[in-house]
Amino acid sequence: MYPTSSLKQKNILFLHILLPILVTQLGMYAMNFFDTVMSGKAGADDLAGVAIGSSLWVPIFTGINGILLAISPIVAQLIGGEKKEKIPSTVRQGIYLAIALALTIVIAGWFLLDPILRLMSLEANVSTISKYYLITLITGIIPLFIYNALRCFIDALGQTRVTMVITLLSLPVNILFNYIFIFGKLGAPALGGIGAGIASSLTYWFTCIVALLIVWRVRPFSTYYIFGAIEKPSLSAWWEQLKVGVPIGFAIFFEVSIFAAVTLMMSTYSTYTIAAHQAAINFASFLYMLPLSISMALTIAVGFEVGAGRWKDAKQYSGLGISVAIVLSLISGLAIYLFNDPVAQLYSSNEEVIQMTKHFLYFAIFFQLSDAFGAPIQGALRGYKDVNITLVMAFISYWLIGLPSGYLFAQYTFLGPAGYWVGLITGLAVGAITLLLRLITVQRNASYSKELSA
Known part of the structure; x- marks a missing residue:
């Protein structure tokens, strides 16, 4: 990161940060994409099992991992404020916190997984696949969380191409492991959807080891000597990260978990409906990596400018990011409309699943x-470290508006299961509007504070 004096320079720097993040996010989600697609080729039960397992796992992972995202704005503001000497300890404590969070999830899963699956009206085979998909996947949770802590540090330095390279290396590794364990190649048993969990776990270990080696040996990361000293875990340091990270994590959890809740509520429908919904949501979520990447880039850029007290520059980055996201979303919506048939055929060869997937994809355009x-606005607000109000807004718009309205549409209108998608659209739209109002307020207050200090 470096200061800029014109919009042209900001465009160049923002794209320099954004493009590697975008490739990274697309690559990371491609792992889930290939898990779903390749499981679907193994059978509808495997696709539904991975769908249910993912619906339980993804909200927990993204929510808890959201806590670690606090490292990015904290480090970015330290760099902008020229306080680089504080960065090594911040990252070390972030790694300790990542391990503690991972262990918490493992312990909770040990006690809660079976009771949760028993509460769901799943076919026996689907329930078994879901259970063991999660058990095998969770064996890689500690390296996954360590990697994400290191990634936040790497990205905050503006070196987003490094995490891009790591992801591009790990993607073929994940596909290879999927091929081996889902379909039973090279002497391995054919495990179907369960094999996707093994493949994901092994890939998490791979990415963590590569990231550790890079931070230890490659400049400029090695100059911070993250592993050059041993310090005890500090609860006070954890608290500083948690104050920023917990609201981020819960806001992300409220947003992502509404998708999981919809999938779980659809468990009352047929296996084909669950499979079609998962296929459509999987592809739409893949496209969501575009605004999510812009959001992450904005957190870095805005955080850097806020740390240096350049409020006008922070506001310009916010407008730039939101504009780019809207343009890309229009292109994505057109792509869904034009290519919904070949997209649906990627996930299944069953004609009923294909037709329902196409139907759900039309709703995916709007949400x-x-x-x-909404996503870029959240990223800008994180750059300001303004996270508490965002948490409240996320809960209200998604859980008090989106999910209840989806249930009503699904149960009491002709829409049926598609009614849940209308609820998702409603919740996301309300969330986006309220977040915009909050960003305008934060920027206005920042400008007013600058005028007073002058």
Whole structure:
């Protein structure tokens, strides 16, 4: 990161940060994409099992991992404020916190997984696949969380191309492991959807080891000597990260878990409906990596400018990021409309699943437009470290508006299971509008404070 004096320079720097993040996010989600697609080729039960397992796992992972995202704005503001000497300890404590969070999830899963699955009206085979998909996947949770802590540090330095390279290396590794364990190649048993969990776990270990080696040996990361000293875990340091990270994590959890809740509520429908919904949501979520990447880039850029007290520059980056996201979302919506048939055929060869997937994809056009507007605003607000109000807004818009309205549409209108998608669109739209109002307020207050100090 470096200061800029014109919009042209900001465009160049923002794209320099954004493009590697985008490739990284697309690559990371491609792992889930290939898990779903390759499991679907193994059978509808495997696709439904991975769908249910993912619906339980993804909200927990993204929510808890959201806590670690605090490292990015904290480090970015330290760099902008020229306080680099504080960065090594911040990252070390972030790694300790990542391990503690991972162990918490493992312990909770040990006690809660079976009771949760028993509460769901799943076919026996689907329930078994879901259970063991999660058990095998969770064996890689500690390296996954350590990697994400290191990634936040790497990205905050503006070196987003490094995490891009790591992801591009790990993607073929994940596909290879999927091929081996889902379909039973090279002497391995054919495990179907369960094999996707093994493949994901092994890939998490791979990415963590590569990231550790890079931070230890490659400049400029090695100059911070992250592993050059041993310090005890500090609860006070954890608290500083948690104050920023917990609201981020819960806001992300409220947003992502509404998708999981919809999938779980659809468990009352047929296996084909669950499979079609998962296929459509999987592809739409893949496209969501566009605004999510812009959001992450904005956190870094805005955080850097805020740390240096350049409020006008922070505001310009916010407008730039939101504009880019909206344009890309319109292109994505057109792509879904034009290519929904070949997209649906990627996930299944069953004609009923294909037709339902195409139907759900039309609704996906509208909610990804709302996502494209709201996600960059969240990223900008994180750059300001303004996270508490965002948490409240996320809960209200998604859980008090989106999910209840989806249930009503699904149960009491002709829409049926598609009614849940209408609820998602409603919740995301309300969230985007309220977040925009909050960003305008934060920027106005920042400008007013600058005038007073002058």
